Amino acid sequence: MREREEEWTGLMRSAISGDSAAYHRLLKAVTPVLRAAARRGLARAGQPIDQSEDIVQDILLAVHLKRHTWDANAPFAPWLFAIARNKLIDSLRRRGRRVFVNIDDFAETIASEPAAETAPASEVSAQLQSLPARQRDVLQSIAVDSASIKETAAKFAISEGAVRVALHRGLASLTAKLREQ
Amino acid sequence: MQTDQLIRTLAADNAHRARPVGFVVMLALLAAAPVSLLMFFAALGVRPDVMTAMHNPFFDLKFAVTLALAIAAISVSLHLSRPEASLRGWGWLLLIPAGLLIAGIVGEMMMPPRMLTMPQRLPMMTRLVGSNSRVCMTAIPLLSLPLLAAALVGLRHGAPARPAVAGAIAGLLSAGLAATLYASHCTDDSPLFVATWYTIAAALVTAIGALVGSRVLRF
Numbered sequence: 001m002r003e004r005e006e007e008w009t010g011l012m013r014s015a016i017s018g019d020s021a022a023y024h025r026l027l028k029a030v031t032p033v034l035r036a037a038a039r040r041g042l043a044r045a046g047q048p049i050d051q052s053e054d055i056v057q058d059i060l061l062a063v064h065l066k067r068h069t070w071d072a073n074a075p076f077a078p079w080l081f082a083i084a085r086n087k088l089i090d091s092l093r094r095r096g097r098r099v100f101v102n103i104d105d106f107a108e109t110i111a112s113e114p115a116a117e118t119a120p121a122s123e124v125s126a127q128l129q130s131l132p133a134r135q136r137d138v139l140q141s142i143a144v145d146s147a148s149i150k151e152t153a154a155k156f157a158i159s160e161g162a163v164r165v166a167l168h169r170g171l172a173s174l175t176a177k178l179r180e181q
Numbered sequence: 182m183q184t185d186q187l188i189r190t191l192a193a194d195n196a197h198r199a200r201p202v203g204f205v206v207m208l209a210l211l212a213a214a215p216v217s218l219l220m221f222f223a224a225l226g227v228r229p230d231v232m233t234a235m236h237n238p239f240f241d242l243k244f245a246v247t248l249a250l251a252i253a254a255i256s257v258s259l260h261l262s263r264p265e266a267s268l269r270g271w272g273w274l275l276l277i278p279a280g281l282l283i284a285g286i287v288g289e290m291m292m293p294p295r296m297l298t299m300p301q302r303l304p305m306m307t308r309l310v311g312s313n314s315r316v317c318m319t320a321i322p323l324l325s326l327p328l329l330a331a332a333l334v335g336l337r338h339g340a341p342a343r344p345a346v347a348g349a350i351a352g353l354l355s356a357g358l359a360a361t362l363y364a365s366h367c368t369d370d371s372p373l374f375v376a377t378w379y380t381i382a383a384a385l386v387t388a389i390g391a392l393v394g395s396r397v398l399r400f
Contacts, residue, residue, distance in 0.1 A: 015195060018195070020195040053184055060184070060191060064191045065199075066339075067199075068200070069340045071263065078265045079265050081265075082342055086264060090399070121182060121187075124182045142189070142193050143186040143189065146189065148193070164194070164196065167194050168197045171190070179400070
């Protein structure tokens with residue numbers, strides 16, 4: 001567990017200094033842990049655990065948009081688990097249950113791989129449709145069609161800067177819509 | 182959208198850098214300050230005898246208390262804007278203004294009368310009740326509203342684990358700044374007056390901050 005968390009801290013430091021590959025690896029590495037915690041939270045609240053993917057994506061978006069509140073001199077895991085706990089409680093509350101989520105639930109979590117019973121997340125996809133056209137097109141191009149920023153810029157005949165702005169604004173408004181739903 | 186697709190999208194946005202929460206909060210407060218200043222000078226203004234009042238230590242103490250409150254609350258609210266933060270180890274900062282106030286009350290009681298300026302020689306209850314309590318309780322909350330709105334807008338940039346607590350501290354922060362303005366208008370300098378009426382006004386703003394914060398500071 002300790003080694004795992006030290007590795008995360010290192011990856012996040014690299015990510016902040018501009019290494020997108022490290023950031024990608026970090027998000028990949030924390031996702032199974034978040035998924036296991038989300039499943040446990042749902043199970044404890046008596047909710048079907050096949051909704052865990054919506055919660056995982058909700059947490060990932062918050063991690064991304066609030067990463068400037070992480071202190072690069074502090075370990076990454078406590079910050080991550082605080083964000084995750086907050087989002088998990090929020091999601092369960094929205095689903096009508098009030099539950100107590102212990103922070104240790106995350107620290108002691110063994111990664112769980114996606115299982116067959118996990119339904120594909122639908123909330124992000126649904127909210128994606130309500131975004132302004134430019135943001136939706138850019139997000140879809142990068143997320144679904146696996147295009148790079150450069151390719152997306154060429155496809156829509158806009159500058160790479162405009163793609164970056166639309167991408168970030170799209171992610172921020174997606175998160176706001178998920179929070180308000 | 183598959184989670185893997187979302188992760189790839191987030192990684193593509195890695196280059197985006199957000200400004201630190203402290204910077205955004207300061208910017209918002211600086212933008213709101215002229216509104217409160219304008220309200221203050223339009224409706225109240227600095228008391229006319231301010232030059233002589235400055236020689237009264239109890240007049241000066243008011244600023245020490247209100248500024249200590251504002252500075253302590255700014256530090257605590259920025260600390261609380263991080264999701265893993267709690268009040269533990271930081272809450273005592275908020276006791277500094279209370280300690281200053283208590284020291285002031287004790288000092289006023291202990292000082293021999295000949296060392297006190299005229300208003301400080303009045304009986305205790307008269308000093309506590311003062312003559313501006315109603316203005317004080319109206320002015321401080323009203324002057325603090327633009328600052329509270331600014332602090333909340335700034336803190337939205339953070340990720341407080343307890344939005345109501347963070348909102349309450351934002352209330353204290355704005356009340357401290359508003360009270361600093363108001364203190365230069367008010368002719369009641371007794372720490373007993375400050376401890377009573379300023380505290381009630383600050384508590385009101387704190388409650389508003391907690392209420393609004395619990396809604397707008399969720400992330």
